[in-house]
Amino acid sequence: MPLQQKIFAISISILLFILIIDLVRRRMLREEYSWLWLLTGAVIIVLASWYELLMSITTLIGIVLPTSTLFFFGLLFLMIISLYYSTKISSLYDRVKDVSQEVAILKMEVSRLIDRGSKSDEP
């Protein structure tokens, strides 16, 4: 793998790494969601800097160019991340649903209580 490619891949991954850590530091990204991103960055750094490992993986899964291996893993992680988010969205949807159903019921109960209170206040 040419040196430029290596430098490019590693520097992009390091930038990504720093960005994620900074987002967590500024509380804009929860730790819970940062780990997959950090893992992605870390794997790209390792693969780009450790040429022998990259080559052996490349031949192992039958890819011709080592750069394709990098792209492949990048893409794979992106897919995993979106899938992970889909499951999060699904569970968030369930919670929003439960909360809004309860809000609707409680709102009705409260207004009925208030109605009853104002009725019994009258002589």
Add this chain to the structure above:
Amino acid sequence: MNLEHRALSEHRKVIIVIPAHNEERNLPSLLESIRKKISEVDILVIDDGSTDRTARVAEKSGALVATLPFNMGYGAALQTGFKFALMKRYQYVVQMDADGQHDPGSIQALLDEIGKEDVDVVIGSRFLGNKERYKASFVRRTGIYIFGKIASIITGQSSTDPTSGFQALNRDALRFYASPYYPVDYPDADVIIMLHRAGLRIREIPVTMHTRKEGKSMHSGLKPLYYIFKMFLSMFVTLLRNDRFVRRVEKKEG
């Protein structure tokens, strides 16, 4: 308007749950005819984030009204009613649509059937021994037919109208409908399979349904396609699932 005069804890044995989304034109006549046909019931309208005056119109007609903070869809609105009914310990629940498709004259028949206490869910079928031909789009009719057949095969009992939202439930069924097992997007034929697997007893009786009067159906545009896809997927994974909702039979609640 005698609802407010009674204490919050006191109520009748039966509640009718009606999810409504922008149904201000259909609701008043529907509520009035329910009241005319059957007196000893509470009526709960769930306003599913309507942009018209659905909630006000329903309140004026003397119904209880729960308003969802935003539009959540038919199933989620319906489940709100089930949760309320479960919380308030209603003995029987009737669910029906707000658009006037479900004839209030059939409510008593559903209640009579569920009152026999040998069944947990009574489904009102528009096809069972009915004279009036129900008009629906080709996709919808085909969907109803195919999913009815699949549900029949899996549950081992005839299911002519699995999409019917005109049902009566007892408390065992209510507990299932209010649980997280209940699929809130397009509850349909898959519910019948889930009910069956939960050990709940289902029965169909003929009811009268009309073709809808006002407003837009929720089955329009590309939705029938999504509906078919969702139904196949949902029925398939329901059969794969191991976790089962277990019906409680031992003790009756007072």
